[in-house]
Amino acid sequence: MSWGAESSDEELMLGYRDGDAGAFDSLYARHKGGLYRYLLRQCRDAAAAEELFQDVWMNLIRARAGYTVQAKFTTYLYRLAHNRLIDHYRKHARATAVAFDDEGGDALLELPDDRVRPADDILDAKRRAARLLELIATLPPAQREAFLLQQEGGMSVEAIAQATGVTRETAKSRLRYALAKLRQGLGE
Numbered sequence: 364m365s366w367g368a369e370s371s372d373e374e375l376m377l378g379y380r381d382g383d384a385g386a387f388d389s390l391y392a393r394h395k396g397g398l399y400r401y402l403l404r405q406c407r408d409a410a411a412a413e414e415l416f417q418d419v420w421m422n423l424i425r426a427r428a429g430y431t432v433q434a435k436f437t438t439y440l441y442r443l444a445h446n447r448l449i450d451h452y453r454k455h456a457r458a459t460a461v462a463f464d465d466e467g468g469d470a471l472l473e474l475p476d477d478r479v480r481p482a483d484d485i486l487d488a489k490r491r492a493a494r495l496l497e498l499i500a501t502l503p504p505a506q507r508e509a510f511l512l513q514q515e516g517g518m519s520v521e522a523i524a525q526a527t528g529v530t531r532e533t534a535k536s537r538l539r540y541a542l543a544k545l546r547q548g549l550g551e
Contacts, residue, residue: 372436498548506541
């Protein structure tokens, strides 16, 4: 079967479960960037993030036969990532996630723009992006995770709650506090 942009993630995963490797290719292409950035910002080590990234996809491949649609696919995928991060921290005797700093994150500071902008605007945008990365790094781990799941995973509050195993209100509070701290830090 041919999978296009109109196919939902859930349809793709069901197709993959039923043996269509092309469906997996489409899922991977859609979610590889966001998932990798989430893992990198959580563990702060490119080599560890790459290993975790591969493990999450391998776990998805191993679990495909038992997949049923119970939530959005992104919730399922980021739940696998969340669980793999917890295993990683336990293995390395780290109780909480370490924040992402701008090590290896120079691409995040590049703000694509087709228009020509004055050098002062570009410099200001880079400073604000660097400041945002610093502020994200200072968030408590649970708030940082909620923020990254929303921003990198495009997840709703309900999906964040499911992915992290907390109530909707807890996820909502974590996200609200994270956003408030980031806004305050940026002077908004």
